[in-house]
Amino acid sequence: MPAMAASPPVTGPVHDIRRSYVRVIVVWVLQLLGLFALHVYFS
């Protein structure tokens, strides 16, 4: 069975903007968790 060629790493502007989307979602989840912590801690 022939060895499969490794696909080249995805780089460039498209990859950058996709990473930005992931960062936005991570930050968004952290913001909601922070607000929920505030909600729970003081209630």
Added chain:
Amino acid sequence: MHPIDWAVLLAFMGWIVYDGLKRTKDSHEIEGYFLANRSIPWWAAGISVMATQLSAITMIGTTGQGYNDGLRFIQFYFALPLAMIVLSVTLVPFFYNSGVYTAYEYLERRFDGKTRSFTSLLFLISRGMSCGAVVSAPAVVLSLVLGWDVTATALLITMPAVVYTMFGGVQAVTWTDVKIMVLIVAGLFALIITAILGWPSDVGLADGLSIAAATGRLRTFDFSFDLTNQYTFWSGTIAALFLFCSYFGTDQSQVQRYLTARSVDEARRSLLMSAYWKIPLQVLVLLLGVLVFVFYVFNPPPMLFSPAHVERLKAGPAAPAYEDLQVEFDAAFQARRIAAAALAPARDSGDAASLATAKAAMRDGEAKLQSVRNRARELVRSSSDEGAFTDVNYIIPRFILTQLPVGLIGLLILAIIMAATDTIAGELNSLSTATVIDFYKRRLRPTASDAHYLTVSKIATGLWGLFACAVAVWAADLGSLIEVVNRFGSFFYGSILGVFILAVAVPRATANGAFFGLLAGMASVAWVAFYTRIAFLWHNVVGAVVVVLVAVLISLVDRRPSPRQT
């Protein structure tokens, strides 16, 4: 206001307008005037997007809402980051790469001229009306708090925007937005520091937040699924997603901001800036209201925050009733202050039972004080023709005028005025663009010179400024100012979003399907608004879904291809 405050206000206002105009380059051509020759860096376009939304209504209405209701309004913004990602993937590349001036121009390429004209007309109506509401908020409040004339105040807010938007175009709007945003954020921090410094020395930040929490003001999440409740987790994540996709993706006042960016990726980054910063910024705004509430737990607040209404009550036949309420209010304030002071020791003791007792006493004290305040507000309503009177928009201006030092008062009043001015400027610029590009150039004079269109654009900007002033006074009578703005939009936003969903995601949708689907969507929103109690945020979902469904059905029957289907 003190003469020093006036000097600070006028000097900073003059500098902001002058510097905005100085930074304007190559605005003698239509692309430079409306799109800045696509030369604006992403961070400036991003700040401009945020500044256009952060109006004086946010500065006085949302902070007042934080004072009265706490942080729960933040749920409204939960979907915003998701909306930014959806738009960056879908509409932003379509708009940017097609080289359009207005979002509606794109609809003619995909469907036909009537769909473009109709959506653009809806934008002109709703944005023109909301422009008036944006001016009326600070105009009415500042005129009553400072004793200024309403019309003069409306002109003080609108004229700088008209001047730099007329002569500098979108570049002046953007660079002015950046400076105003810095001023607003600095002002918010100055107010927060002032509020905290006004607490007793033995009350720390955690103690202050506990006091606010005991009255329910740190309750951020409401997971109840109630379609009639404006602010729940579900309306904030589902219904608001439709509103934000529509507002940022199809409203020319927002689309034009990121069309000025240098590339499609920079346009996306400018939108993602809001995704990162909008929720923290709104928390800051609401938290200011909460911290001012704690300030007034320990310092005697006015029973009503609007001094003009109090003066009228005292001079009229309701004066004895008002004096009786004042005595009751003073006693309730003292009881609440004592309950609040007992809360910190109860927390420190670690005894759950005494903490629960202290919290209950605080809640009880707050309820009694609010009951007196409600009766005082009712007294204003019954003794005047202001049936919808509320003093929520007067809380922060009153705090600024009574608690800040001379000089800083001028700067903070300027921040409120300029928050309205930069929103108006962005909106006037986009109204002028839609008027000239979608109607004047498209329908009346398709082949005139750039110089001619530029002159018409400047005249259109001035006329829309006058229109905003005229609507301002009328809009003030419609109730809560925040909701006024959102209500105007909600009638059209969802339906317009539905048309753009068809354009991008439904290749088989025909021009007739889109147009009649749009009419059906608007009719359904009107029906829901008038005959049900469903909260206005959900109107956006109704509008978008009905447009898509009706358009798909019509398109199945109507086989004539749209321009892009061939």
